[in-house]
Amino acid sequence: MRNVSDLTSFIDGLPKAELHVHHVGSASPRIVAELAERHPGTVPSDPDGLREFFAFRDFAHFIDVYLAVVELIRTPEDLRLLTYEIAREMAEGQSLRYAELTCTPYTSVMAGIPIEGYTEAIEDARVAAERDFGLMLRWIYDIPGESGVAAADATLSYALDHRTDALVGFGLGGPEIGVPRPPFRPHFDAARAAGLHSVPHAGETTGPETVWDAVRELGAVRIGHGTSSVRDPELLAHLAEHRIPLEVCPSSNIATRAVANLSEHPITAFRDAGVVVTVNSDDPPMFGTTLNREYEIAAALLGLDAAGVADLAVTAVDASFAPDDVKDRLRTEIQDYAPYDVLGVGSGTSSGLSRRWLGPYDVLGVGSGTSSGLSRRWLGPHDVLGSGLGVCRDVIRIEP
Numbered sequence: 001m002r003n004v005s006d007l008t009s010f011i012d013g014l015p016k017a018e019l020h021v022h023h024v025g026s027a028s029p030r031i032v033a034e035l036a037e038r039h040p041g042t043v044p045s046d047p048d049g050l051r052e053f054f055a056f057r058d059f060a061h062f063i064d065v066y067l068a069v070v071e072l073i074r075t076p077e078d079l080r081l082l083t084y085e086i087a088r089e090m091a092e093g094q095s096l097r098y099a100e101l102t103c104t105p106y107t108s109v110m111a112g113i114p115i116e117g118y119t120e121a122i123e124d125a126r127v128a129a130e131r132d133f134g135l136m137l138r139w140i141y142d143i144p145g146e147s148g149v150a151a152a153d154a155t156l157s158y159a160l161d162h163r164t165d166a167l168v169g170f171g172l173g174g175p176e177i178g179v180p181r182p183p184f185r186p187h188f189d190a191a192r193a194a195g196l197h198s199v200p201h202a203g204e205t206t207g208p209e210t211v212w213d214a215v216r217e218l219g220a221v222r223i224g225h226g227t228s229s230v231r232d233p234e235l236l237a238h239l240a241e242h243r244i245p246l247e248v249c250p251s252s253n254i255a256t257r258a259v260a261n262l263s264e265h266p267i268t269a270f271r272d273a274g275v276v277v278t279v280n281s282d283d284p285p286m287f288g289t290t291l292n293r294e295y296e297i298a299a300a301l302l303g304l305d306a307a308g309v310a311d312l313a314v315t316a317v318d319a320s321f322a323p324d325d326v327k328d329r330l331r332t333e334i335q336d337y338a339p340y341d342v343l344g345v346g347s348g349t350s351s352g353l354s355r356r357w358l359g360p361y362d363v364l365g366v367g368s369g370t371s372s373g374l375s376r377r378w379l380g381p382h383d384v385l386g387s388g389l390g391v392c393r394d395v396i397r398i399e400p
């Protein structure tokens, strides 16, 4: 594995989009301290005590931390604070410009916050965050699978009857073992019919059959984790062919033991199979990570240089549900940040090569898979692939 320490500052400042990150799971010790001051008694509110409380030990402890934070969110004002402060940390700490935040309104409604208050609080925070931090937030409402069809009914109603324009996706989280996917099909059918994108978690703690269910039963257009897909070549081919991206969260996968250790992480196998890979942080403070750190890990695993990392950032934009003009703006921002001089160094492999980098002359098309550090720089103004492109190792697809 290559040393990526020289990439750290590049990654820190790289404008990014994140597609798989949980609302409550993004509460940092600083934010929890503020909530704990409001509602004393359950978790420590002093910084040192909180840091210790937060330090990731094992999955059972993570659940304890998560539930303790859930317990601190009792009013719409708590939700507003949580959401706004998460956005601050995303924008200021991680150079995020766009994030699809997975929210579980069912949990808050069960805790006594009416859905009207819930929606108003997160929307208020969203508008303020965009104004104050330049971060665009979008929502994915997910069903806590362990709470069954009743939670799915309620979540669908929150999504459709209390809809905000910023709601873009409908998800399914919680444990996979013992929670079959097909009973949720009617909910996903209804959400999709209303224009929401299907983005369930799948194949994190169960096998590839759950990913097949997500695709066939729930109409998934992106998969949360999808880790066990690596065990089924036919599934990988399907994901690649239909360009169904995986939301990969390396540190989370280690924390939950979905993957034994980083050197065994299947992200490279996904890339090599031509699957669109995005990199995400899941529940970053609770897994002791950040999105920047996840990009570093991915760069090390995939052998990426700065150009490859920039491509990874573009892939997340491409796979997002942002409006087209926002996607264009973000791609341009990434491109401007990553000057052509650092692009196309030729080492490493880039995932999800985007048309954007190729400019108006390309015959490359969407080009998922394994191009080697390819960038506009290499193509020049007249290029079709071939001449002068010794660095291009492999082009997966050429569209007519």
Ligand SMILES: [Zn+2]
Binding pocket: 020, 022, 173, 201, 224, 282
């Ligand atoms: Zn997740």
